[in-house]
Amino acid sequence: MHAPVLDLTLTGPLDVHVAADVRLALAAAVDAGSGELLVDLREVGPVDATGLGVLVGAHRRAQRAGRTLVLADVPDQVARLLFLTRLDRVLVLRRSA
Incomplete structure (x- = not known):
């Protein structure tokens, strides 16, 4: 597989x-x-419930299209929110190499 762009x-x-x-x-x-x-x-700042919904919706759309949505370099505050909502188990998170 090629590296993502x-x-x-x-x-x-x-x-x-x-x-x-x-x-x-x-x-x-x-x-x-x-x-x-x-x-x-x-560079993303605060994320609210609507913002989380946007990410989940994009994840689902990507899946339907045969793609994988990868969230890169997620700020600690956002990563904590994803952990607390258990969305870290659904969404793909990756740090830059």
């Missing part, structure tokens, strides 16, 4: 105020390629 970088908060735009960007990225979709989260 950095397909998308998210910055700032991932909350109800930006959810629709992020959802559209992730959907376009999923639909535009094949294989792994690497989403760099290193």
Whole structure:
């Protein structure tokens, strides 16, 4: 398998105020390629429940398209939220090499 290409970088908060735009960007990225979709989260700020829903929705869309959504360089605060909600068991998380 080829190494994933950095397909998308998210910055700032991932909350109800930006959810629709992020959802559209992730959907376009999923639909535009094949294989792994690497989403760099290193610059993402606070994430709320709506933001988590966007990530789960993108994960499901990627699965339906035969792709794997990979969340890269997840900030500690976001990783803790994913752990507490047990989404770390569903979503694929990866640190940069």
